[in-house]
Amino acid sequence: MLPDMNDDIMLPPQDDPQAIFAFAMSFNGYEPFGSFEACAAAAKARRRETLEDLRNELFFACRASRHMGDDGYVALYAELRPLFERMLGRAR
Numbered sequence: 001m002l003p004d005m006n007d008d009i010m011l012p013p014q015d016d017p018q019a020i021f022a023f024a025m026s027f028n029g030y031e032p033f034g035s036f037e038a039c040a041a042a043a044k045a046r047r048r049e050t051l052e053d054l055r056n057e058l059f060f061a062c063r064a065s066r067h068m069g070d071d072g073y074v075a076l077y078a079e080l081r082p083l084f085e086r087m088l089g090r091a092r
Contacts, residue, residue: 009051011084012077020077024062027055051087054080 012019029039043060047053061073
């Protein structure tokens with residue numbers, strides 16, 4: 001049996017913007033979605049059905065926050081974290 005790669009995902013604390021940013025940027029949404037446009041469309045769709053969906057949405061929010069000079073991704077992470085935990089099979 002192959003190891004579950006999800007076991008390697010370490011969720012950062014909700015009160016650590018730098019750790020949230022680093023976690024978000026450890027996933028490059030452009031690769032699985034194939035382009036900036038596809039990555040953006042997937043993030044804006046907010047499907048939230050897979051870990052890839054969640055990681056992409058957070059990745060894209062961090063990219064946008066970097067360009068806008070804000071920390072809007074922190075609130076998004078607080079919203080997404082329970083979904084991450086559920087998908088990863090972890091209790092709070």
